[in-house]
Structure formats: structure tokens, C-alpha cells
Amino acid sequence: MDDRIVVIKNTENVGFGTACNTGTRLGSGELILLLNPDTRVESDTISRAVAFLNSTEGKAYAACGIKLHDENDKVQRHCARIPDLRTLIGEATGLSSLVPRIFPPIIMAEFDHLTSRDVPHVIGAFYMVRRSVFEAVGGFDEDFFVYFEDLDLSKRIQDTGGRIRYRPEIQCFHKGGGTSENIKAQRLAYSMEGRLRFAQKHLPKWQSKIVKVLMITVEPWVRRVHALATLGLCGASEVNKGLKIFRQRRGAQSSANRCTQ
DSSP, rough: TTTTOOOOOOOSOOHHHHHHHHHHHHHOOOOEEEEEEEEEOOOTHHHHHHHHSSSSGGGSSEEEEEEOOOTTBBBBBBBOOOOOOOHHHHHHHSSHHHHTSSOOOOOOOOOOOOSSSSBBBBTEEEEEEEHHHHHHTTOOHHHHHOHHHHHHHHHHHHHOOOOEEEEEEEEEEEOOTTTTOOOOHHHHHHHHHHHHHHHHHHHHHHHHHHHHHHHHTTTHHHHHHHHHHHHHHHHHHHHHHHHHHHHHHHHHHHHHHHHHH
16 A cells, blocks of 8 residues: 555544544645545546646636546536525425526536536535635534535635636546445435535524425425335335434434533
8 A cells, every 4th residue: 555545444434524524634735635435537537636726727716626427428417506595495395396497406407517617516526625725614514424514615615715616627437326325215314414404504593494394394295205206115115214314313413402501
């Protein structure tokens, strides 16, 4: 093994953001690359991303992302907008699919991902960020276990004036959902948990309460109906398991919060 590589093996799953913070604290490079295990970079992927951020144009940016493609070479649309109340209402009710112009979805599906542009957020599957910026905003918020911690990071970077650039001429393979493909129920629970935490952290209290009520009362039925219509009974069963895990984790966190007060 290259003596410049340090492998950290946690004894338990501490969550994506916490693990990334642990790794970055042991590094010293000017740039940090967050790279998912279900990716496969090309021979020049990383060097080209580094070259961009070190270029005259790139020095204006805090972070950059690249074009991701699947096994069929299909471009994955992963750049995202920072969620606001309308976006989160749309995600909880399914209105983001029915009337996206009124309730824009989190993922910028309208962007073909074939041209370079400034974006609010690039997915954490390949996220290259300046160490100075990452450390200035405090790294990942470890209250997020997995999902939405990268969106939270991008929002905090932009709140401090940082810009993020998407570069399609640099690319790598990304399976997408590869690390959670076999735990779909848990994936749903963690995703909902992250979305609710994001709302409670960044939205006014009255808005986050609206999102919470919709997620608890409306979203479960929307997901069940959609699963039955598209995936059948097995898919609906996984949705029910995910919703149960979400409720259990939310209840456990509420109890923990009461105990610390």
C-alpha cells in the first residue's frame, strides 16, 4: 500500500458526514474529494478536476462537480437546487412531479447536464471542495446521518459567498444507490429523516412545521399509492417498512432530546 494512503476502519456505522469529517481531519491537501464507493473514475478524472480548481477560472469557485453516467453511459441528472418551502411541500405531496413549475423538485431535471454552469449543488458522489472552505463552514453537520448532509454543506458554502461549478467535460461512472440498493426501506427512512432535518435547520419554524405535518400525514399515503402503482405489493411493503423505521428513529430522537433538556 502507498504510504501516503491512510485507511480508517470505523467499528460502527457513524454516518456519511461524520466519517468524511474524520477522514478530512487527517488530511492536509488544499483540495478535498468526496467520492462514493459506487463510482469508478477514469484515468484523468481527478487530475482534470484538480486542474480546473487550480486554474484562473476555477479559483473563483469553492467546489466543483462533474458529469456522472451509468453503465449504459446515460447522463445522471444530479445537480440540485437548495430546497425551500415550495420544494419541500412538493417532495412530500408528490406535487413536484405533477406541477414542477409551481413546486420545483430538488433535482434540476430540467437541466440536461451537458453544459458547464454554476449550480446550487452537486451530488456528494463526486464533490471536490477547497479545504479552506470546508473547514471555514465547519465541515459536514454530523446531526445528519446520511442524505441531505451534502445539500446542507452546499447551502452553508453559498451562504458564505462560495460558488459551485458543474463541469461535464470531466466524468466518471456512478451506479447510483449502489451502497443502499439492498436496504431500500432504510434508504427511504434515512432520506426522509435528512429532508426533515434540513427543513428544521434552514426554514423558519412555521415553515418547517408545515413540512413536518405533510411528511407525517400526506407523504406516507402518496408513497404507498405510488409504490402499488409502479412496483406492486413488494414495493409497497418496502415503503411501509421504510415509513416504520422513519417513525421509530424520529421517536427515538425525540426521546433523546427530552432526556438532554
